[in-house]
Amino acid sequence: MRILLIGAGGVGGAITKIAARRSFYEHIVVSDYDLGRAESAIAWIADRHGADVAARFTAARIDASDPEAVASVAREHSVTHVMNAVEPKFVQSIFAGALAAGADYLDMAMSLSEPHGTDPHNLTGVKLGDDQFAQAGDWEASGRLALVGMGVEPGLSDVFARYASDHLFSEIDELGTRDGANLVVRDSDGNEIFAPSFSIWTTIEECLNPPVIWEKDAGWFTTAPFSEPEVFDFPGGIGPVECVNVEHEEVLLMPRWLDAKRVTFKYGLGAEFINVLETLHLLGLDSTTPVRVRSANGPVEVAARDVVAASLPDPATIGPLMTGKTCAGVWVTGTGIDENPREVYLYHVADNEWTMAEYDSQCVVWQTALNPVIALELLASGAWSGVGVLGPEAFDAEPFLALMAASESDGGYGQPWGLDDRLAAA
Amino acid sequence: MRILLIGAGGVGGAITKIAARRSFYEHIVVSDYDLGRAESAIAWIADRHGADVAARFTAARIDASDPEAVASVAREHSVTHVMNAVEPKFVQSIFAGALAAGADYLDMAMSLSEPHGTDPHNLTGVKLGDDQFAQAGDWEASGRLALVGMGVEPGLSDVFARYASDHLFSEIDELGTRDGANLVVRDSDGNEIFAPSFSIWTTIEECLNPPVIWEKDAGWFTTAPFSEPEVFDFPGGIGPVECVNVEHEEVLLMPRWLDAKRVTFKYGLGAEFINVLETLHLLGLDSTTPVRVRSANGPVEVAARDVVAASLPDPATIGPLMTGKTCAGVWVTGTGIDENPREVYLYHVADNEWTMAEYDSQCVVWQTALNPVIALELLASGAWSGVGVLGPEAFDAEPFLALMAASESDGGYGQPWGLDDRLAAA
Incomplete structure (x- = not known):
């Protein structure tokens, strides 16, 4: 190879x-x-x-x-x-x-x-x-x-879904990918700062697009951004995080190969991050259309979303300032192979302290x-x-x-x- | 003259x-x-x-x-x-x-x-x-x-305070300027849009500076931004609006000439606008320090606050899209000239519909x-x-x-x- x-x-x-x-x-x-x-x-x-x-x-x-x-x-x-x-x-x-x-x-x-x-x-x-x-x-x-x-999502989440389908369930009600973390970034003075662990540009793109859901009877359909908020309890010491529907590949992939009544993706953005994204959208700061702005060298044209990205710390550089864990997994509900009701969460947790020590690499990446x-x-x-x-x-x-x-x-x-x-x- | x-x-x-x-x-x-x-x-x-x-x-x-x-x-x-x-x-x-x-x-x-x-x-x-x-x-x-x-504020508010001091009160507990509005801006489709009626650049400046308060015993002191939220009921059909402390000239002016135990300024920003300002600050988008940003003509340097201002409608142009009223005034508490407890709100209301018709001028301006x-x-x-x-x-x-x-x-x-x-x- x-x-x-x-x-x-x-x-x-x-x-x-x-x-x-x-x-x-x-x-x-x-x-x-x-x-x-x-x-x-x-x-x-x-x-x-x-x-x-x-x-x-x-x-x-x-x-x-x-x-x-x-x-x-x-x-x-x-x-x-x-x-x-x-x-x-x-x-x-x-x-x-x-x-x-x-x-x-x-x-x-x-x-x-x-x-x-x-x-x-x-x-x-x-x-x-x-x-x-x-x-x-x-x-x-x-x-x-x-x-x-x-x-990891899509990817490992889809592998988990296939495993659940083959080995754990006789009938699946929902394949629900659920992603959450308890990552915190602190500045050199130890104060918590707002520093997303993934490109804000891409996060805006995926979170402000209409989320897609699949249902056996309805096929694929969409909702408004941030729909169906749900507090999901993540393992590994992360605990409860507010998750909302987000457009993601799992919903387009799983129904093509696996039998389920409903397929969803919810991202544990948390209330603060959802508010940030909604506010950026309200003010038009998610826009990729250039606006005319004054600068020391006269008027220039920039996209507000690029300015938002440039104003935040580079996600690639925040690994050493970050603590906490990130969890990716699939929550599967339905009827187990013993024909009893079953609900399982299949997951993998990455600890930033470990990934930094072993790989010089921030855990989400x-x-x-x-x-x-x-x-x-x-x-x-x-x-x-x-x-x-x-x-x-x-x-x-x-x-x-x-x-x-x-x-x-x-x-x-x-x-x-x-x-x-x-x-x-x- | x-x-x-x-x-x-x-x-x-x-x-x-x-x-x-x-x-x-x-x-x-x-x-x-x-x-x-x-x-x-x-x-x-x-x-x-x-x-x-x-x-x-x-x-x-x-x-x-x-x-x-x-x-x-x-x-x-x-x-x-x-x-x-x-x-x-x-x-x-x-x-x-x-x-x-x-x-x-x-x-x-x-x-x-x-x-x-x-x-x-x-x-x-x-x-x-x-x-x-x-x-x-x-x-x-x-x-x-x-x-x-x-x-108007400072200005008319200070005139009202002097009037209350001369004609309504024998002793004043608080001279509290209170500013509120029920202005709504709609786009050409009739949908409500976020469009501040005053320069967002200046609003960020005054609202994110530490608010100042005067007390007879303590003199001038400051608090954290958006402190002491209070719902104030404005007249003229505006109704209750959430107000918070904001740095404003009245607090520096009134104690120099008028006798009161406390002088404050609270601005009826409303919960949505407070959230917008707090979020801009969290993301560093209130900053006036230029950041390097990509553009179609290569990297340029712009201040995020200028981009926020450029992304919103120009306040000077929204008059025709706006409906509602703005109210400026002073809430005075203390002992009336009849030596009974007294609380009065002295105010002036401007209706955007009227100011546009009479002066082609948006009501706040x-x-x-x-x-x-x-x-x-x-x-x-x-x-x-x-x-x-x-x-x-x-x-x-x-x-x-x-x-x-x-x-x-x-x-x-x-x-x-x-x-x-x-x-x-x-």
Whole structure:
């Protein structure tokens, strides 16, 4: 397996760090629009793991917006798998470039949605991933695999859903992805500051888009942003967090392969963050349309959303200032395989203190990066195989969860996952 | 009386419109950094009142930041009174320029404060108007008058306080300025939009500065922003509005001339607006320090607060989209002249529908502009006179309130004011 990693930012950098401890691949080309960033990622590996390990990585410059450029770099390095780790706006160009180069493809976020033109809070327009699924025939005809949505959410959440479907339930009422954290960022004086752990630009995009829900009878439909608030009790010491519906890939993926009455995604934004997003929207500060503003050099035109992002700390730099844990998982309700009512939460927790110590990587970013590396290892070993455009739930969950949970000394990733049997606990 | 009006923006423009209906002055020079804006104000007068009235106005360009330039324009036009109607950051240069030209001076906001260096939420630093009062000796020595804080709040509120002190109370517990409105702005589809009726830049400045309070025993002290929330019931159909402490000139002016145990200012921001200001502060979007931001022409540097202002509708343009009323007044508690407990609210209400129809001027801006014109008329007639740096409460309130309330056919401004006897009502 020869991998072309596109993007050496937060998640891309963490992918190289995690992969550096594994040996399932022959070579990884770490590419970025900014070559220096790719080189820095490999320098970290040389520093931490030595020159021999670093020799399995090559830095390259790439323009992710150009399918030809993607295909050209992939061909040049005889790449078998293209790993997309850049912003979702580049999904379509990388997706096309990988197919053109005859490589398999993985991503962690799918092609973007467009709201319905006249009734956006009830009806779907272009859905997340629609553009990719429309090309499934081409991938099948080429005998190539596109494994889409293979981060933590979507990704690990979809693996959990498949596991619940295969091993825990005879009938599923709801597959409800639930994401929450108790992360706190403090400045050098120890005062808590507002510093989102993920790009505010992307968070605005996903949280202000109309959330999508799937129901067996109704199919996909949308609601107003921040709908159906619910306090979900997260494990690992995180505790109760207010969650709301957010547009997310799981809702588009799970119903294609798994049988459930309802599929949802709720994000534990918390009341403060929801208020911040609603206020930004009220003031038009979520806008990406440039406005004319005075500056010391005369009037300039900037997008308010870019100014919001520039005014907040860079999420990539806040790891050392952050404490707490982040939890990703799926809450499944329905009828258990013993035909009794059952409610379980399948989850994985990442502790920022640990990810910083082990990987110099902030926990939200690291938890995202972990899962595509495991998936690549399963594809390399043949434990997973497939053709066409497939979500994580199209594959057997058991080898994934076993490899993730096994200790490093046993050849695994040392990342146990949890199962809360909530009806039993209640 | 020959007046130099500096600033032909919202309030300055309304001053010219109100003055155009009066005859107490010989000439008004309407000046602005943007000559076209001064010319437009006079063109409106020509259009509405004819060439004869417009001939009493001259447009001029001025740099309000330069005391020499201010003095030069004042001398050139043999000006007797300089009327400052620009942002408070220009107070010091205009104040100095007027004195240098030997003119009297009026403003509607005083020199800016600076928070205390180490304990800003308890102790005052440089207070509003400190710089101006420090120069009182120079004004007295020159025999010239600086009438400071002569808008609606400060201004009319101080006049009301003096009236209560002279005519209604034998002992005052609190002089509490209370400002509230029920203004609503709707877009062309009739949907309510967030559009402050006053400069968001200035509102951020005054609302995020530590509010100042005066008490007879403690003198001036500060609190945290938005302290002591109180629901105040405003007259004129406005009803209850949540008010909080805000830094304002009345608290610095009234104790210098009037006897009271406590002096406060509370602004009826309402819960939504308070939340907006707190959220802007949380995200650092109130900042005036430039941040580096991407733009179509490469990176630029802009202040987030300027971007917030640029993203909202221009307050000067929302008059036609606005409905509702604004109320300014003083709530006075203590012992009445009959030695019984007394609580009164003295107030003036401006209805946007009326100010738009009569003056093409949004009500908040128009209500501010009304009061300095009345004051100038009292100074022209000799009903008011003085030397030094004086607040409105240094003058007899009765001729002001009488001239304001008298109908236009009786030579007044046709603006009745109200007195709510609240203890009696309770």
